[in-house]
Amino acid sequence: MTDPTSSLPLFETSPDISPATVSSPPRNDPEALWLAVYLPRLCLEILQGDHQQVAAAVIVQRGGRDFIHSTSLPAEKKGVLQGMALSAACALCPDLITHPIDKSAQQKRLEKLADIALRFSSQVIVCPADALLIEARGSERYFGGIAAIQKSIAEILSGEWRHSFYFSVSPTPAASLLLARTGSSATVRKVEDLRSALGGIPVAYLPLDKKRRQQMKNTGVRVLRDVWRLPAEGLAKRFGQAFSDYLKRVLGEFSDPREIFKSTLFFSRRREFSYAVENLQFATPSAHELLSELCDFLREYDLCVNQYELRFFHERTNATRVRVDVRSSSRRVDDLFMLLQTRLETVAIPAPVIGLELYAENVSHYSTCSENLFEDLPAPVDTNRFDSSMDSLLGQLRLRLGEETLVGLAPLHDHRPESAQNRSALLIDDMGNAGCAQVPTIDNARPLWLLDAPQPLQVANGAIWYRSPATFFSGPERIESGWWDGDDTRRDYYRAVDKRGCRLWIYRELGGARQWYLHGFFG
Amino acid sequence: MDRQLRQLLIDNPQLWQGRVARKNTTRCIPTGYAEFDALLPGGGWPQDILIEIVTPDWGIGELQLLAPLMGELTRRQRWLLWIAPPYSPYAPALQQAGVDTNFVVLVKKGISERDALWSIEKALQTDACGLVLAWPGFVSNPLLRRLQLSAAGGETQGVLFRHRETKNSPSALRLGLAPAVGGIDVKVLKARGTFQQRSAKIHFGSY
Numbered sequence: 001m002t003d004p005t006s007s008l009p010l011f012e013t014s015p016d017i018s019p020a021t022v023s024s025p026p027r028n029d030p031e032a033l034w035l036a037v038y039l040p041r042l043c044l045e046i047l048q049g050d051h052q053q054v055a056a057a058v059i060v061q062r063g064g065r066d067f068i069h070s071t072s073l074p075a076e077k078k079g080v081l082q083g084m085a086l087s088a089a090c091a092l093c094p095d096l097i098t099h100p101i102d103k104s105a106q107q108k109r110l111e112k113l114a115d116i117a118l119r120f121s122s123q124v125i126v127c128p129a130d131a132l133l134i135e136a137r138g139s140e141r142y143f144g145g146i147a148a149i150q151k152s153i154a155e156i157l158s159g160e161w162r163h164s165f166y167f168s169v170s171p172t173p174a175a176s177l178l179l180a181r182t183g184s185s186a187t188v189r190k191v192e193d194l195r196s197a198l199g200g201i202p203v204a205y206l207p208l209d210k211k212r213r214q215q216m217k218n219t220g221v222r223v224l225r226d227v228w229r230l231p232a233e234g235l236a237k238r239f240g241q242a243f244s245d246y247l248k249r250v251l252g253e254f255s256d257p258r259e260i261f262k263s264t265l266f267f268s269r270r271r272e273f274s275y276a277v278e279n280l281q282f283a284t285p286s287a288h289e290l291l292s293e294l295c296d297f298l299r300e301y302d303l304c305v306n307q308y309e310l311r312f313f314h315e316r317t318n319a320t321r322v323r324v325d326v327r328s329s330s331r332r333v334d335d336l337f338m339l340l341q342t343r344l345e346t347v348a349i350p351a352p353v354i355g356l357e358l359y360a361e362n363v364s365h366y367s368t369c370s371e372n373l374f375e376d377l378p379a380p381v382d383t384n385r386f387d388s389s390m391d392s393l394l395g396q397l398r399l400r401l402g403e404e405t406l407v408g409l410a411p412l413h414d415h416r417p418e419s420a421q422n423r424s425a426l427l428i429d430d431m432g433n434a435g436c437a438q439v440p441t442i443d444n445a446r447p448l449w450l451l452d453a454p455q456p457l458q459v460a461n462g463a464i465w466y467r468s469p470a471t472f473f474s475g476p477e478r479i480e481s482g483w484w485d486g487d488d489t490r491r492d493y494y495r496a497v498d499k500r501g502c503r504l505w506i507y508r509e510l511g512g513a514r515q516w517y518l519h520g521f522f523g
Numbered sequence: 524m525d526r527q528l529r530q531l532l533i534d535n536p537q538l539w540q541g542r543v544a545r546k547n548t549t550r551c552i553p554t555g556y557a558e559f560d561a562l563l564p565g566g567g568w569p570q571d572i573l574i575e576i577v578t579p580d581w582g583i584g585e586l587q588l589l590a591p592l593m594g595e596l597t598r599r600q601r602w603l604l605w606i607a608p609p610y611s612p613y614a615p616a617l618q619q620a621g622v623d624t625n626f627v628v629l630v631k632k633g634i635s636e637r638d639a640l641w642s643i644e645k646a647l648q649t650d651a652c653g654l655v656l657a658w659p660g661f662v663s664n665p666l667l668r669r670l671q672l673s674a675a676g677g678e679t680q681g682v683l684f685r686h687r688e689t690k691n692s693p694s695a696l697r698l699g700l701a702p703a704v705g706g707i708d709v710k711v712l713k714a715r716g717t718f719q720q721r722s723a724k725i726h727f728g729s730y
Contacts, residue, residue: 051550101620102689104526118665147661189722230642255609276570375535389649389650389651390602390649390651390652392649392651393645393646393649393651393652394540394628396644396645397630397642397645397678399616400599400638400641400642401634401642404631405630405632405633405634406629406630406631407628407629408624408627409612409614409617409624409629410614410624411614411615411617411618411624411627436609441615441619442615442618442619444614445616445619446551446616446619447613447616448586448590448608448612448616448617448620449581449582449586449608449610449611449612450588450610450611450612450613450616451610451611452610452611478618497702500579500580500582500583500702501579501580501701501702502580502581502582502583502702503582503583519609520610520613521581521582522584523581523582523583523584523585523586523587
């Protein structure tokens with residue numbers, strides 16, 4: 001399991017000595033025991049395929065040139081080492097397969113493993129690039145000792161995930177990480193024992209930049225024991241305050257607060273059918289069950305879902321994914337099921353369905369709107385009842401007709417008729433009101449129908465024609481406005497009626513061609 | 524008359540009792556126009572039914588006829604759903620007519636006939652909307668019957684605007700409109716509770 005000396009830790013930036021880490025006055029939690037899990041070949045292992053048999057390496061760019069970050073065992077046997085330049089590595093091992101480093105994939109894998117580690121402890125810390133810290137003292141008794149915890153984690157890591165790893169336990173996080181990185185699976189229980197336990201670690205494992213490392217080498221410092229022997233005051237001056245603080249954190253003299261990992265919540269449940277279902281109708285009861293489980297999950301964590309995906313699995317073809325956007329913050333199964341049914345009406349499945357999965361990742365905190373506490377009792381007649389069922393009706397309409405076809409109306413304060421109303425997408429807030437400010441009512445009569453674009457009218461035989469000659473009976477109302485935003489309108493509006501009885505709202509432009517237009521109907 | 528028979532006649536307003544027009548006990552909302560109230564059996568717009576309004580043209584005053592009903596519904600905080608109207612309803616005018624535009628939802632023109640009919644049916648089935656206004660093209664009688672049943676089931680009134688009357692349409696109230704000076708001529712083509720086809724001229728405030 002251990003091969004301590006072959007891998008030298010390579011730090012581009014020293015992760016443990018970052019100026020952002022706060023060093024507060026000496027205080028350390030005497031009770032905590034940190035189990036560090038170090039994954040030396042993480043960047044290789046997250047790549048697809050089996051890289052233990054092939055000579056492969058992960059390269060990283062520094063200063064415009066490529067260097068080896070991590071190697072597989074066959075490559076190591078050939079002599080490729082970490083930190084080597086790519087050209088040298090290729091000379092030693094001509095059939096070396098290289099991959100660029102993928103930090104985001106590494107982070108994702110670490111977070112997944114942290115999720116798993118949460119089974120063993122309530123405090124898990126993700127150390128970027130390649131390590132996890134698990135607080136083990138709190139779970140020691142429950143799992144029957146730290147060795148048992150280590151064994152369970154080892155089973156998971158080597159079985160399901162096929163990672164190689166090193167463990168170590170110590171009272172401070174920094175010391176655990178350091179020990180794990182050297183590959184010694186040490187268990188240190190008391191803070192006082194740290195100095196002696198860490199004494200034998202070569203200084204190459206310490207997070208230092210190249211200059212300082214060379215400086216140490218020149219001074220004759222080889223292992224940490226030599227560092228302990230150096231006078232403390234001079235340490236900061238020689239190797240930097242940051243290094244001195246780091247050592248204090250390692251020994252537990254300074255506290256080392258780190259960010260605890262919180263897993264992101266998502267919901268995923270599956271149902272398998274014992275036979276292939278051809279008709280989607282027969283799959284909907286299972287979908288109803290999944291939706292009710294989703295609602296329980298949402299209630300438990302006080303969330304509401306914005307979007308979920310229903311996946312239908314087929315035997316030979318890829319899964320059919322149906323995405324459903326949920327606009328209302330309802331957590332009732334019936335509302336969600338009605339939405340789903342509306343959505344499924346337009347879905348055609350290419351092959352018989354053998355399983356269903358409901359996956360909801362897009363969740364947010366539940367913003368309260370007063371729901372009836374006793375859902376079985378008939379709700380008292382109040383406005384909230386209408387608003388929630390209006391919400392679900394609008395949700396169904398949106399799904400079938402499209403988001404843009406639903407608009408709300410609001411009067412605006414503008415003299416120009418076409419700008420005096422706002423047809424916008426429906427904004428309904430939690431209270432069920434479409435938000436718009438109150439605008440005072442205009443005195444002059446306005447037509448109930450407005451044309452989207454004014455229609456030019458012809459003048460013939462001295463009369464305005466809209467399918468038949470129009471007779472005026474009211475007017476003119478002069479509207480001049482809009483000189484400030486380039487949409488200058490200067491019009492005289494009249495009311496007219498044509499032979500067929502339509503009441504027209506006609507205007508004439510005051511400038512330019514003095515053309516007549518029809519703008520609306522007094523319906 | 525036998526007591527049971529009398530009770531039967533009282534309980535079922537749909538039973539025609541001859542020329543004597545009985546007081547209709549269906550729930551109604553006042554139309555806002557006195558002559559119109561007198562015209563309709565029940566004294567107002569009947570609830571829970573599908574209303575067909577047949578008008579030769581848009582813009583002769585058909586919306587003005589409904590304006591008091593719309594205003595009353597928005598005062599009761601019920602929603603108005605307009606499905607694919609031929610032109611855009613104008614918010615300042617609605618405001619002048621007493622309609623609270625906060626409760627207006629408009630489905631823009633351009634959706635398919637099937638989608639429009641589906642929306643009408645869905646809206647009629649829920650309790651959410653107070654009034655659904657639609658301008659469908661051709662609707663067959665079986666579909667009209669379905670919409671009428673949906674309207675009867677929920678608490679929503681449905682109004683369909685048509686250009687032509689279909690024979691034997693199953694809707695419970697059918698009105699024919701004709702333009703008139705200073706108002707509009709309304710003829711009751713069909714109403715529950717009466718066989719008479721009466722008409723009256725409704726006066727609007729202005730032309």
